[in-house]
Amino acid sequence: MKTRRLLLSAMSAAIAVGLAASTEVRAGGDAKAGEVKAIPCMGCHAIPGYSNVYPTYHVPRVGGQQADYIVAALKAYRSGERSHRTMQAQASSLSDQDMADIAAYFAAKPE
Numbered sequence: 001m002k003t004r005r006l007l008l009s010a011m012s013a014a015i016a017v018g019l020a021a022s023t024e025v026r027a028g029g030d031a032k033a034g035e036v037k038a039i040p041c042m043g044c045h046a047i048p049g050y051s052n053v054y055p056t057y058h059v060p061r062v063g064g065q066q067a068d069y070i071v072a073a074l075k076a077y078r079s080g081e082r083s084h085r086t087m088q089a090q091a092s093s094l095s096d097q098d099m100a101d102i103a104a105y106f107a108a109k110p111e
Contacts, residue, residue: 029067029097034105037098040090046109063109070103071096 038046044059062070076082077091094102 029071029100029102029104031101031104031108034101034103037094038102038105041102041106044086045106061111062106064111065106067100067103067107070106071099074099074102 041062045062073082074091074094077084077087078094080088091099
């Protein structure tokens with residue numbers, strides 16, 4: 001009886017750990033998945049040779065930026081801590097995994 005209880009406890013713990021791991025954000029993100037998820041970002045942040053003729057706004061280049069910084073910025077836009085209507089709208093629909101994947105993609109790109 002004691003062995004059975006130990007076995008059931010061990011199995012329950014293994015299942016709980018497996019479920020928790022399956023819902024976690026993959027550490028570091030997936031740059032390949034981020035390439036597709038970052039398509040909406042490209043219109044402003046990744047046009048090769050693009051410069052704004054009239055300097056009415058600044059769009060930062062994010063290629064080569066640290067992934068942790070990109071994730072932190074996206075989370076701040078999503079929470080409203082950082083204000084920019086377009087970025088808030090874009091970030092509002094992103095999951096933590098989406099943000100990690102997009103950040104991994106841009107971090108791997110040259111400036």
